[in-house]
Amino acid sequence: MAFDGRLLSGVSVLTAVVEGGSFVQAAEILGLSASGVSRAVARLEARMGVRLLDRTTRSMQLSDEGRRFYEQVGPMLANIEEAATLASGAASAVRGRLRVDIDPFFAQLLLTERMASFLARYPELSLELVTREHVGDLIADGIDVAIRFGEPWRSSAIARKLLATRVLTVASPGYLRRYGRPKHPSELSRHTCILFRDPATGRPFAWEFHKGRKILPVTTPVRLVLSDVGSMLSACVAGVGVAQVLALSAQPLLDRRQLVELFPEWRDETFPLYALYPSRHQPAAKVRAFIDFALEAVR
Known part of the structure; x- marks a missing residue:
């Protein structure tokens, strides 16, 4: 799978959904609409060829594949954030x-x-x-x-x-x-x-x-x-x-x-x-x- 910025963007949206607990909460965090968040996750799932979230009208949770994926990429995103903080000269912020x-x-x-x-x-x-x-x-x-x-x-x-x-x-x-x-x-x-x-x-x-x-x-x-x-x-x-x-x-x-x-x-x-x-x-x-x-x- 060739890497591009859209993949990283989709992973960031998925992380916001998991941490926020819902599409609505993720939308508030990211400054997007709830439908925009949902479409971003759907694009990520289509690109990866696997379902990451199990959705019903009342609940949403990571699928088994989604949980494994999130556990792998979560620390990487945190490291990217930490690296950006270090590069900005504000490591203690x-x-x-x-x-x-x-x-x-x-x-x-x-x-x-x-x-x-x-x-x-x-x-x-x-x-x-x-x-x-x-x-x-x-x-x-x-x-x-x-x-x-x-x-x-x-x-x-x-x-x-x-x-x-x-x-x-x-x-x-x-x-x-x-x-x-x-x-x-x-x-x-x-x-x-x-x-x-x-x-x-x-x-x-x-x-x-x-x-x-x-x-x-x-x-x-x-x-x-x-x-x-x-x-x-x-x-x-x-x-x-x-x-x-x-x-x-x-x-x-x-x-x-x-x-x-x-x-x-x-x-x-x-x-x-x-x-x-x-x-x-x-x-x-x-x-x-x-x-x-x-x-x-x-x-």
Whole structure:
């Protein structure tokens, strides 16, 4: 297939459709009509001899061939954009739309109150925060960077660790007055425990206790399972039971004595926070800027 500018133009339109989620949204991004966008995609499909989008009256999504094609050309278009920025002498310019897939509790805990200053710092940037239960395909979903707790699953994304926060076992003073304070993790089998569901597996996280190199697994009775960190902390403060929480989220409650750490000698387990972005030689300036912003927040 001989290369010409119309092919690159068609790929750019297809990318706008995927990232925008519709022909109408792509038209607004590109300054075209929706019918013009549709014709450009149809010309690209005719030139390639393959259907890239499956369309119905109510929905539109990439076909299997279209997804494979988009996953290949997406990083290339990003590299072209980055090369153009470098050639223009504005490599540090932070502009355009930035889509971030972010852990909802991290956003609420550390980022929301700082968002105004971040946007003021980069007036040419528009920010879209997306919260999902787990990270999908960053390129296919049009995500520039994801901020997530836990070790990343195998993928082509580049992972950068932002922090590792301790895992603490806590209960409220009221719960301890009613049921007594366990002196050793093995005594938790006689207590009500609040478990957190792992979004990657759909099962509750197993409880472990770390002291140096020693690891002690503990089987806890399943009385309450939650998938929202805020709800888990609220239930624990209300005296429902014992919970394992991240120090990053629980420290204010510990400082106010609304929660009590139970086993300070078994607190060597940590849980990481990562920034994930699509594989490429250099992340875009807007991605670097947001990662730096997240690092400022956690510090």
